[in-house]
Amino acid sequence: MERRSRPPSTPSRWIALLLAAAMALAALLAWQALAAGSSHRRAAESVLRDSARFAAREFLRRSRDEIDHYALFPVIYVLSANERASPGAPLPDPEDLARLSRRMTRGRLLAKTLFRVNLATGDVSASPGAPAEVVAWAREKLPLLFAERSSLQGELRAEPATIAGSFHEIVYGVSPDQEHICLAFDIDTTEIKPLFERALADPLLPGSAGGGSPPPVSLELRDAWGRVLLRQGDPFDPVYGVEERMTSLGEGILHGMTLKASIPAAAAEKLVLGGVPSSRLPFVLATLLLAAGLLAAAVVLVRRERALAAMRSDFVSAVSHELRTPLAQIRLFAETLLLDRTRNPEERRRSLAIIDQEARRLTHLVDNTLRFTRAEKGQVTLAVAPEDVVRIVRDSVEAFAPLAAARGVQVRMRAPANAVAPVDAAALRQILLNLLDNAVKYGPEGQEVVVGVEPGEDRVRLVVEDHGPGIPPPESGRIFEKFVRLERDRTAHSGGAGIGLAVVRELAQLHGGTARVEEGPGGGSRFLVELPAAASQSVISGAVADREA
């Protein structure tokens, strides 16, 4: 009872499965890590943006206070005090007014031109020396601006105006004492720059919980005309920052200005635990690639192992087939003779000849298999000595004659008288027998097989040409590999275990030579084995050592 053993590839299949599972897990982890990383990142960015917004508002609040306190209200107070003292008198020069009320203004008013609008009469007057176009603008626009004066109680507003190509910030408000009198003045925003810097005297953000220094804030403030009023810290980074555009009239002097505020990424760790996470994508990708590479390697290994296992099992059945065929004949004819079941001397003679021939075939097959298994274990050693290659080839062809004759094959020799080369005689015989056996086995009956010896300068070439179907070019490189057989021969009658040519190549290479196949002259195959004519030092010394041992 025969039972097929389990294919040995099962463990490797498990390995492949495990690796695939690991790959899937790695992909899942990678995805999770990416998701977690990006949400962490988003959270951190949002914290930073919120901090920037907070800092921006704080800065604006302080700036407004500073400017109101030091720049705007002094003008209005002094102006309204003057108005109260002499109502309706012409407006004084701002320099004179500053000198008059030194305590409030420290001797200088930031206003360049003063205006007064009498809402009752619609009369607009300006301080002396005012540019005509500014006065004209004031006469046209100020009454309109004051039209909604009821909402202006105690509040100063500002209107950026471009008048005849120059920039004017017109600040206006209702006189605290006389409701029908509105006061206004023209101010140059670049002159209030120091006040913005004063707003930064204290840090805009609180220090971190651990008591560290407060995080720096990058700021960039521009007035309505895009002129930079203040710039501090690193360049603005929109990822960690906000842009505040002051569009409402309620912003006072800041109306029309733009503030960009951001927290430098380097300062993130002061605000967010662990800072802004760096991207894990490269690591994740590398891990995935590594896992994919391992999986691919495992798949390749499993495939190779399977192919080898399949070839090995083919080999075992092919060898057993190869052994059975000659054994069947030996037994058949031996029994025929023993039972005296022959009818004439010719039958008897032929029976004996077949037994002899098949016994030789078996010997050759066993030699080949042994040589092959030894080569598999790396145990083949050659006894190389200078020999006449032609004589060895002739002996081999003669020894092969009965097998050739059985298929009506003519073996013709094409060789010089002699050709001496350092070879292992037994190995050379085996090379030739294998090539001849193939030529006869795969070629047609009655063909001619040519065996040639061609001595060259540094190589001796053995040639075996047959008239068989030839080797398809794509397979000509593979046929020297162990267990490899042509597809057309796997199912066909001709035996073969796929080791003959592997042995040929192994033996040729042990000599320091090569074995290959090309298309023969008659469409068949032409096998070429080239052996060195002069042995390399190592081979000779190895051989000497072998013989001495």
Next chain:
Amino acid sequence: MTRILLIEDNRDLAFGLRNNLEIEGYEVEVASDGRSGLDRVQKARPDLLILDLMLPGLDGFRLLESLRQRDRGVPVLILTARGDEADKVRGLKLGADDYVTKPFGVLELLARVEALLRRERRRSAARRGAAPRTFGDIEVHPATRSVARAGSPVELAPKEYDLLVALLDRGGAVVSRLELMREVWGYSDDAVSRTIDTHVAELRRKLEADPASPRHILTVRKVGYRLKA
């Protein structure tokens, strides 16, 4: 005579098998590849087919498959070096009647061949049943093992009756002395083939109108006998 077709591409093996089968008195034809083998089975209609599996052209399995599709009832013995259980199962399922692996004992192979042929003859005899069979003015009644000539009973010894049926079973084909020995007496030996001749002479005396120039039980020189209706 029983004809055996041997489909085997190994010439030496075919040579040895043919000799051994011929010694047993069979007529042997050899085909050396699958296609010509299939062609010969259909044209020559052998009594038994010995089939190798690894064949050039058309392998044995496919040959057997297409043979059985055409419903040829010829017994098939597969003789192959392929000894895997799977191959045996496949061969038998495809319609082979026996499976012998190489290397084989020659006597065993011959015994199996004989057994297959015997089974086949028994089967065809069973198909014919126990109905009376006639040739010329002779009637044979298998049910009662009795024979009548022109309506009146003829007394036959048991071996004479078996010999007559053996000839009758072949439907007019030649039967060698060896085959008759094996079938009727159960053994084969050249030395005793005279026994057959004696029994044949007795049958002729009892059944033929003129035993000296028989019209039904004919001698085929150097081979054996055949029955002519």
